[in-house]
Structure formats: C-alpha cells, structure tokens
Amino acid sequence: MTTRVRKNLSRNIPLSIDEELLTAIDRIAGDRNETRSLVMRKAIQEGLPLVKAGGNADVLTLDSEFSADVDQAVKETKLKRNKILLEAIRVGLQPFVSRTMSEKLSLADVQDPQERELLIQELEQSYKLYDDPMVREHRRLIAERGNATTRLMDILKHVPEAKRRHDATTRLTEIRRMPGGSGGGAAWLGGLSTEEIEWQVSMADKYGPNAANWPAEEKQAHESTRKSESKNDPI
Numbered sequence: 001m002t003t004r005v006r007k008n009l010s011r012n013i014p015l016s017i018d019e020e021l022l023t024a025i026d027r028i029a030g031d032r033n034e035t036r037s038l039v040m041r042k043a044i045q046e047g048l049p050l051v052k053a054g055g056n057a058d059v060l061t062l063d064s065e066f067s068a069d070v071d072q073a074v075k076e077t078k079l080k081r082n083k084i085l086l087e088a089i090r091v092g093l094q095p096f097v098s099r100t101m102s103e104k105l106s107l108a109d110v111q112d113p114q115e116r117e118l119l120i121q122e123l124e125q126s127y128k129l130y131d132d133p134m135v136r137e138h139r140r141l142i143a144e145r146g147n148a149t150t151r152l153m154d155i156l157k158h159v160p161e162a163k164r165r166h167d168a169t170t171r172l173t174e175i176r177r178m179p180g181g182s183g184g185g186a187a188w189l190g191g192l193s194t195e196e197i198e199w200q201v202s203m204a205d206k207y208g209p210n211a212a213n214w215p216a217e218e219k220q221a222h223e224s225t226r227k228s229e230s231k232n233d234p235i
Helices: 020-031 036-052 064-077 081-104 114-125 133-160 160-178 192-206 216-232
Strands: none
Touching: 020 036, 064 081, 133 160, 160 192, 192 216
16 A cells, blocks of 8 residues: 555535546546545646636647656656646747748648738738747748749749740759759759750650650751751840
C-alpha cells in the first residue's frame, strides 16, 4: 500500500454524486491505489481553473508517444508538465501559423483571387504586430510572395503571350531535367525567344530530350532561319 500523507481538513462538506460519476471515481481510485476522497479532492483542485474560466479553458489530450516525450523532458529539465507544454506551444505557435499561412498562399491551396488577397492583407497587418524580428521577416516574405503570385496569375490569365511563354518555358525546363536531357537548370531568363523555346520543345517531343539525337538537317535549317530573321529584325 502506498504511504499517503493526510492533509489537515478544515471541515467536511456533504456532497451528492450520481451513481455514474461515483463509479468513475471508484475506478480511478482503484487504478491509482488511492482513496475515493483523495481522488475527489484532486479532481476539484485540477478542475477549479476550468470552472473559473467559465468552461473555456484549453484542455490537451496527448497521445502516448508524445506524453512519453513530455515525461522525458520533465526528468531532464525538472520543470512541471504544464510549464513544458505551455512553453512548447508559445515557442512553436508562430512557426506553425506561418507555415500554415504559407501553405494557404500556395497555388495548390488557394485559387480564388479574392480569398488570396484577403489572406495577404491579414499577413501584412499581422507581421507588424510581433516583436520577434524573425517572425516579422518571415511573414513579410510570405506576403510578398503571395502578392507576386497573385499578380502572376492575373497576367497569365489576361495576357495570352505571357501564358504562351510561361507554358513553353515550364515545359522546356521539364525536358532539360529528364534523363538524357541537356541539364543547365531552368529555362527562365535564359535569353531565348518564345519561338526558340517552342522549337526546342517540339524537337524534344519528336526526337527525345537529348539535342545530340536531333536530326542535323533540321537543326541546320532552323539555325539558318533564325539567322535570317535576326538580320531582318529592325534595330
């Protein structure tokens, strides 16, 4: 039997409990090898903050693996579980929110322009409120990326030539990265005209990603045409 220190009790207070709750108390008392009165006092002590908060206090249920991690942290730091959990939440809250907002601003998650714009406005306001310079900078960068993405989507939707170049350049980049492709990284800002990019894409689709396998006569004909057009271009 576990030795227990009996507290000095100022007075006994009669308390009526329904049968279901009493059964639960007895079960816990048996599991913990404690008296019914001790379990009830602990329950009241732990539950008073919830009552004081009007039932709105946050309650966390940890899975067994995470609970074991917290137990280990208690042993190493000599801090109470509540202190460790509260600090973990405080430290990790902003990175979690920033990551979630970043995901929400990706093309895959938010397609509606109005919803995206509202999220960006919220971010632009929120990063000014934090003292942590890393949080402010991270949120500012997310907002800037969101703004740039919104404008890009608008341009691709309303400027056909921009959409044409975007699709061709994206496709050529994929071809370069294929097994046997030329490599060299993304085709963006490579100085190639849209027509040149589309020609390379069409050749790769017909003869494979390796330019060495493309017919020499077709490459020569294309080069001659390109030089001729270059001479005729107005300066």
